[in-house]
Amino acid sequence: MASSELILAIDIGTTNTKLAIFDCGGKLIWRRQQKTRVINHSGRYEADPESWWTTICSSLSGIDKTLRNRIRVVSTIAQGPTIVLVNNEGVVLGRAVTWMDRRGSQYLEEALSAEPDEQLARVLCKLISLERNTSDQSILLQPADFINLRLTGVTANCSFGTEGFLPWKESTLKKLELDQSFRVPELIESGKVVGKIMRKVADESGLPQDVEVVSGSPDFAAALVGTNTVRSGDLCDRGGTSQGITLCSRRKAEVEGLLTTPFFIDDHWKISGLMNTTGRALEWLQEIIKHRHSLGSELSEKRPTGVIFLPYLNGERSPYWDDNARGLFFGLGLESNAETLLVSVMEGVAHGISQIIGKMENAGCKIDNVRTTGGQALNGLWNQIKADVLGKSVEVPEVKDSELLGAAIYAISHLKKCSIVEASDTLFKTEHVFHPDGEKHRFYQMYQPIFETLYENNKGLFRDLVVTKQSLMNMKFTET
DSSP: OOTTOEEEEEEEOSSEEEEEEEETTOOEEEEEEEEOOOEEETTEEEEOHHHHHHHHHHHHTTSOHHHHTTEEEEEEEEOSSOBEEEOTTOOBOSOEEOTTOOTTGGGHHHHHHHOOOHHHHHHHHHHHHHHTTOOSOEEEEOHHHHHHHHHHSOOOEESOSSGGGOSOOHHHHHHTTOTTTEEOOOEEOTTSEEEEOOHHHHHHHOOOTTOEEEOOOBHHHHHHHHTTOOSTTEEEEEESSSEEEEEEESSOOOOTTSEEEEOSSTTOEEEEEEESSSHHHHHHHHHHHTTTOOOOSSOOOOOOOSOEEEOOBTBBOTTTOBTTOOOEEESOOTTOOHHHHHHHHHHHHHHHHHHHHHHHHHTTOOOOEEEEESGGGGOHHHHHHHHHHHTSOEEEESSSOHHHHHHHHHHHHHHHTOOHHHHHHHHOOEEEEEOOOHHHHHHHHHHHHHHHHHHHHHHHHHHHHHHHHHHHHHHHHHHO
């Protein structure tokens, strides 16, 4: 392996598509980010797979040619579970159905009978809905699989081969009689070679013709690798548009509302909590108030705010798995202002994380290290709020886009002929540690049960509100 060799990491996120170049020592050399377009129509969240490819090619054109010529391996990761359907010739069959999409919810009970994992059951609901409108068999891909197909011409299911890291299983498709409509391609495990890029792709993208493509993974798995969350007691808080709280544990703990599946390391378990609209909640509020208020770059340190926010703007997954749940500000007063609300959103997300971690600890799981990554890791105040609410130190990695570093690690492990865990151990570095303020933690502990009680006391009203809004929409449609 030559010291001049570089890795191209690609991350197709819910909000942004990111490209980065790393050297073989894990140093970030170049990075570019462009918006990922998601089409929302009445709860249907779709994306055009071809737009991902166009975005990637556009970003590649901005790389200096001498730098581009040093790229030897490409590794792609992506958000999900997102459904991309192609035919046997690799032609895309319509828009991708993203993980945020709600279609097929009426089939949830049927899906849960075949797949008890709430997250995967909801993917199956979408497949059942799609199956009703298709006649020919389609190949099931995720966004990273689609990009690998465009690069190499190889159709593959790219992920760790462990149950908790796969979006769908042939056995489950058979249980629901979906195997005649959908086919899962061959598994190529993370870090293994998918193939070399095709000549026409090299011409289109400007990449060298001898570039290899290695199998990536879902983005949450890459975040675990990029934050070195590979030992029992390590916990990764991955905060972007949504939130993933994932613990690596030797103890198998079945926790109500959380997901427990095998880790990609033998004799370890992945215990996860998923939250729907956490980072998106802050963006939502900033979009509303930015034209009406002049906010300083630093938000107030007067915490806790005393205003409690439920970040359920598009339903919630862990621990409730309730599509009817809605956002809520509780405790507003005449003294509340835009600053109060912004900090309250961050506090609300931190309370949600604390609820999930509390369930893990009550089940006997040990948490030694909390590492945060993603867009939220760039916000110092938010990192401090998380430390204060959790009462635990929060580590911020040197590379904040740990998903991209994880993608690079898959490639580096291939080049260096070492395991993914060995590469992660070598390349992960902590930049800063946020320590909890003991006094603020005590105050936040008083607010935590109020946060958790708010949902319980209002879940019936959330359901009634959604039903009422739907009835009104149906009436307007009928009148029209």
